Amino acid sequence: MSFIEFRNVCKMYPGSKTNTVDNFNLNIEEKEFIAFVGPSGCGKSTTLRMVAGFEEITGGGLYIDGRKMNDVAPRDRGIAMVFQNYALYPHMTVEKNIGYGLKNMKLPSNQIKEKVDWAIQILGLEEYRYRKPKNLSGGQRQRVALGRAIVKNQKVFLMDEPLSNLDAKLRVSMRTEISKLHRDLGATTIYVTHDQVEAMTMADRIVIMKDGVIQQVGKPMELYDHPKNQFVAGFIGSPQMNFFQVTVEGKTVRFQDGNTITLPDDSAKRLNGRQGQMVLGIRGEDVKLNGGDLDTDRTETQQAVITNTEVMGNENNLYFMFGGSQAVARVSKYELSRVGDSISFVFTPSKMHFFDPNTGINYMEA
Numbered sequence: 001m002s003f004i005e006f007r008n009v010c011k012m013y014p015g016s017k018t019n020t021v022d023n024f025n026l027n028i029e030e031k032e033f034i035a036f037v038g039p040s041g042c043g044k045s046t047t048l049r050m051v052a053g054f055e056e057i058t059g060g061g062l063y064i065d066g067r068k069m070n071d072v073a074p075r076d077r078g079i080a081m082v083f084q085n086y087a088l089y090p091h092m093t094v095e096k097n098i099g100y101g102l103k104n105m106k107l108p109s110n111q112i113k114e115k116v117d118w119a120i121q122i123l124g125l126e127e128y129r130y131r132k133p134k135n136l137s138g139g140q141r142q143r144v145a146l147g148r149a150i151v152k153n154q155k156v157f158l159m160d161e162p163l164s165n166l167d168a169k170l171r172v173s174m175r176t177e178i179s180k181l182h183r184d185l186g187a188t189t190i191y192v193t194h195d196q197v198e199a200m201t202m203a204d205r206i207v208i209m210k211d212g213v214i215q216q217v218g219k220p221m222e223l224y225d226h227p228k229n230q231f232v233a234g235f236i237g238s239p240q241m242n243f244f245q246v247t248v249e250g251k252t253v254r255f256q257d258g259n260t261i262t263l264p265d266d267s268a269k270r271l272n273g274r275q276g277q278m279v280l281g282i283r284g285e286d287v288k289l290n291g292g293d294l295d296t297d298r299t300e301t302q303q304a305v306i307t308n309t310e311v312m313g314n315e316n317n318l319y320f321m322f323g324g325s326q327a328v329a330r331v332s333k334y335e336l337s338r339v340g341d342s343i344s345f346v347f348t349p350s351k352m353h354f355f356d357p358n359t360g361i362n363y364m365e366a
């Protein structure tokens with residue numbers, strides 16, 4: 001049995017006729033770091049709150065360490081939680097804030113001190129020990145909120161968008177801190193975010209949700225390279241994967257503007273005889289300018305004119321119209337071009353995905 005098991009977990013809010021979380025099935029191993037991602041309203045917080053016990057589970061079962069939790073009170077579930085809007089007590093110092101929960105649990109004061117000292121040290125808050133929250137930066141306050149959770153020494157750690165109130169730079173450094181904390185503490189962690197970069201960089205495995213339904217569960221690179229459907233393909237990765245409406249006849253892929261490319265044998269094989277309308281997907285880094293290092297004799301070179309550029313230095317995006325859609329190529333700084341320049345490019349043949357235009361299923365992964 002896995003450490004945390006969701007078995008057909010459902011949530012129907014009172015007054016609603018449909019499940020907000022629908023048949024959620026997931027096994028989480030001890031010490032894993034799992035991220036839930038998905039667009040706003042897809043049910044991430046609801047699912048997390050059901051784990052914490054703040055929201056009733058209306059169908060299925062939730063098990064932690066072999067024990068069914070549906071009717072167990074939140075404080076008896078062995079869980080610590082950090083929210084987006086962690087409220088620190090304004091009149092208390094950092095150390096008092098961190099120790100408050102333990103005081104409530106009626107722990108002897110020498111034990112409280114020991115745990116608070118440990119948390120303050122691990123989170124690098126020594127300098128701020130006697131300060132009140134209003135005299136701390138956002139990142140320092142966030143660390144106090146983390147400290148409050150870690151002193152409880154629970155086996156399960158739940159975090160709901162804990163970094164969303166921080167500025168971009170602080171988010172990056174807190175990301176690293178939380179990952180390190182997870183390695184040091186080894187608590188099984190569920191981390192909710194709608195930021196796919198956070199999920200990609202921090203999680204052992206990612207759960208992608210849409211409309212209360214799991215779309216795919218996998219390691220970050222599995223989801224990136226082998227999305228099971230067009231939603232996952234479009235959600236993971238920035239800039240978004242390029243999508244084109246195409247018609248496939250035999251080995252010929254015809255774009256809406258009449259351009260064609262020929263499918264390589266192994267892609268054709270994976271299409272398994274499927275024909276007709278499809279959505280072709282290809283990531284920006286798999287659009288190779290001037291053929292890149294590909295054997296261009298075997299792939300057709302296409303032409304386009306750049307309509308927009310995004311120059312970030314290490315990473316640069318060239319936008320152009322092709323196949324009836326806007327498309328993007330991710331290029332190195334040595335391949336930069338300007339708006340109005342003509343480019344020639346190929347799609348890396350082995351990196352093309354083909355999706356069912358109705359269900360979104362990725363034929364290449366089916």
Ligand SMILES: Nc1ncnc2c1ncn2[C@@H]1O[C@H](COP(=O)(O)OP(=O)(O)OP(=O)(O)O)[C@@H](O)[C@H]1O
Pocket residue numbers: 013014020038039040041042043044045046047194
């Ligand atoms: N108490 C409630 N009663 C009825 N519906 C609710 C309740 N709480 C949340 N919902 C609805 O359930 C759906 C899922 O909400 P949830 O908060 O789980 O989304 P989320 O994925 O965490 O989104 P976000 O990224 O915006 O935080 C939403 O449509 C929301 O309006």
Ligand SMILES: [Mg+2]
Pocket residue numbers: 044045046160
């Ligand atoms: Mg939420």
